[in-house]
Amino acid sequence: MPLPEHDLSEWPLVVVTWPTGSISDHEFPVYLDALSAHHRQGGRFARVMDLRASGALSAHQRRQLAERLDGDEARYPGQLAAIAVVTSTTLQRGIFKALAWLYGKPQRREAFSNLADAKRWARMQLTGREPSVSQQDLSRQR
DSSP states (O other), X not given: OOOOEEEEEETTEEEEEOOSBOOOTTTHHHHHHHHHHGGGGOSOEEEEEEOTTBOOOOHHHHHHHHHHHHHHHHHSTTOEEEEEEEOXXXXXXXXXXHHHHHTOOSXXXXXXXXXXXXXXXXXXXXXXXXXXXXXHHHHXXX
């Protein structure tokens, strides 16, 4: 199965797009290494995770992901400013929001139903301000 795509072309915004289906336990460490590599770009960044086509992570993968995110935060404190996730269902977004609230992390976290809104929010977390009307109109046209 293909691994998630990591688009750094809009740095400091990183968009990770998951392929359809699940990633095997054998391939999962490669994905985690790619996430950690974002930190080596240098400076603060925001990550948008487009999970609309993804399958569920196994319990083992969820634990590995949590440990890697915690380890990256310890090694690169404050670099990851925000995480936005794009999911297909209201239930998935609700679960993500509840977990983010319960396990508060240094990064801001938010869930969205579409990529444009997720990217707009993530950019705002980096700049600390709302995008201009013309920027909002441009992103909606994409």
